[in-house]
């Protein structure tokens with residue numbers, strides 16, 4: 001068996017260890033839609049990333065797991081450049097349209 005080095009054999013102890021400390025995000029509206037929430041791809045332009053992150057934030061706004069997700073997110077040291085719990089990362093590069101308007 002693959003996990004023979006573990007103190008307790010079997011899949012259940014492994015699952016318990018893997019899932020310990022993870023949030024219960026049952027009902028997560030993002031399930032199956034990672035392409036909207038993921039960090040910027042290496043060749044992806046900033047405007048495209050902003051567009052999909054805005055769509056992701058709208059999905060979070062109507063997610064039934066939002067409070068649990070936010071509580072979990074606050075315990076994480078780093079969430080890289082992903083959208084989590086309705087919060088989009090700050091992106092380097094072109095300023096958002098709303099910020100450009102204020103500079104005119």
Ligand code: SF4
Pocket residue numbers: 025028029030031059060061063064065066069070083084085086
């Ligand atoms: S709040 Fe957003 S990131 Fe968190 S589970 Fe819901 S849809 Fe996913």
